[in-house]
Amino acid sequence: MLAWIAPLIVFGIVVFVHELGHFLAAKAVGVYAPRFSIGFGKTLWKRRRGETEYVIAALPLGGYVRLASKEDEATAFLEGGNENSAASASPKDGWDPDAMIPFGPKPIPENRWMESQSLWGKLLIMLAGVTMNLILGYLVLTGMFIGYGQPYLSTRADSLLANRPAAQAGMHAGDSILTVNGEPLKDWDALLRKVGASAGVPLALGVIRDGARHEFTVTPVGEEGLNPETGKKETAGKIGIIGRAGSTRIPVGDAMAAGARATAGMATSVLTSLKQLATREVSAKELGGPIAIAQASVQAARGGFEPLLLLIAFISINLAVFNLLPIPILDGGQILIMLLEAAKGSPFSMKTREYVLKAGLGAILLLVAFVMYNDIRRLVQTLFGV
Structure with missing residues (x-):
């Protein structure tokens, strides 16, 4: 059961925290902020507390927070406070006739608009x-x-991988490698470094098997x-061994430091991947979208x-790193x-903003279409072997 709801769990938690x-x-x-929504589309559940309506919608592929803006009359007056919008609004659109109760029929105070806040705000x-x-x-x-x-x-x-150097040399699963060319090994990373730097060079592996x-010469x-580490293409030696995973208990302070290092490492790897895509070191065909994430979620849950x-x-x-890309419509x-408006000393016109946001939306939609194509292509190859 967990495997099937795993995509909803992953999407839901990540989007909820972001919004x-x-x-x-x-x-x-x-x-x-009149509305806080997880998901898009048809409203499945909603509850109004204070001045905000909390919504769970049918498509858990995103979410949004609606903020008051002087550029958006429907938001600035929030439907229920504007007779014109109240007359034309439809309950099917998620319209809330009570959205303006905190202010009655009056528009939202100017000091509560998004645009009225300081740059730092x-x-x-x-x-x-x-x-x-x-x-x-x-x-x-x-x-x-x-x-x-x-x-x-x-x-x-x-x-051991079949027909690879270690297996061909006669090594077995369960063998413990103690030395390389007579030098003691400290850990798996040391083995990787020695093997990686020795492509085509015979190595004498000292092994313990059943005591x-x-x-073996590999x-x-x-x-x-x-x-x-560098994100660059390199040739490294491989012998076809998969090391046995384990774990060791560490103090809370060390765990906190390890968590920080792992977070930084993941964030850096995202930036490295984006750089590799830009420089074509990695094919864009490797990009995955919602289907790939859903498949990964199911596999992880299993x-x-x-x-x-x-x-x-x-x-x-x-998501954090991707959202920081300077693409209009993303954070x-x-x-x-x-920042450009602050440097300019005045806001861009609404028309300029619309053009910029439409360009950003177009770029994102093209990216979504591309990764969905990749997802479907991989799914078809998996199901039908074509």
């Missing part, structure tokens, strides 16, 4: 969503380090791939609670517009 950040910041600054609202996503990722990762311990790979072979010492095969938590942290941090694009 909650915008909402809480808007409330703190004093901007009027507006930046706080826009940055709050990505900040909450980073905090969520950090808290989940730190909680995992506290609950599950510090993960590691030992130099004991959990499995007995053995030695020649790593050079394979081209991306270096996770693997247990730990992989699902890791996926939530990963997607939350990805980063809105921040850029605010």
Whole structure:
């Protein structure tokens, strides 16, 4: 059951936290927020508390916080306070005839418009969503380090890939590699470094099997791939061994530090991936969208609670970094517009804003269409082998 609702859990938590950040910041600054919605489309549930209507909609692929704006009459007067909009509004559109109760038939006070806030107030609202996503990722990762311990790979072979150098040399699953060319190994990373730097060069591996010492000569095969540290394509030696995973308990302070490092590492990897896409080091065909995320969610849930938590942290941090891109309609694009207006000394005209936002929306829709195409292509290949 968990596997089937996993996509809703992942999307719901990540989007809820992001929009909650915008909402809480808007409330703190004093901007009027008539609606807080998780999802789009038909309203499944709604409840009004105070001056805000809380909504859960049918499509959990996003969400929004509606903020009062002088440029949007429907928002500035909030339907119920404007007789003209009240006459034309339809309950099917999610119209709330009581939305203006806090102010009666009067327009929203000017000091509660988004535009009336200081630059720092507006930046706080826009940055709050990505900040909450980073905090969520950090808290989940730190909680995992506290609950599950510090993960590691030992130099004991959990499995061997068939027809690869280690298997061909006679090594077995369960063998523990102690030395390389007579030098003791400290950990799995040390083994990776030695093997990676020895493509085509025979290595003498000292191994313990069932308490007995053995030695195997293995020649790593050079394979081209991306270096996770530099993000560049490099040729590294491989011998076809998968290390056995384990974990060790660590103090809470160390877990908090490890959570910070893991959060920074994930954020950096997103930036590295974007750079590789821009420079064509990685094919855009590797991009995934909602279907890919849903599939990953189901697979993670089938693997247990730990992989699902890791996926939530990963997607939350990805969303934070992606939202900071300077593309109009994303948080980063809105921040850029605010900074340009501050430098200009006056706001852009509504027509200019519309053009810019339409261009940003077009770019996002093209990206969504492309990743959906990738998702469907991979799904068809998986189902039909074509």
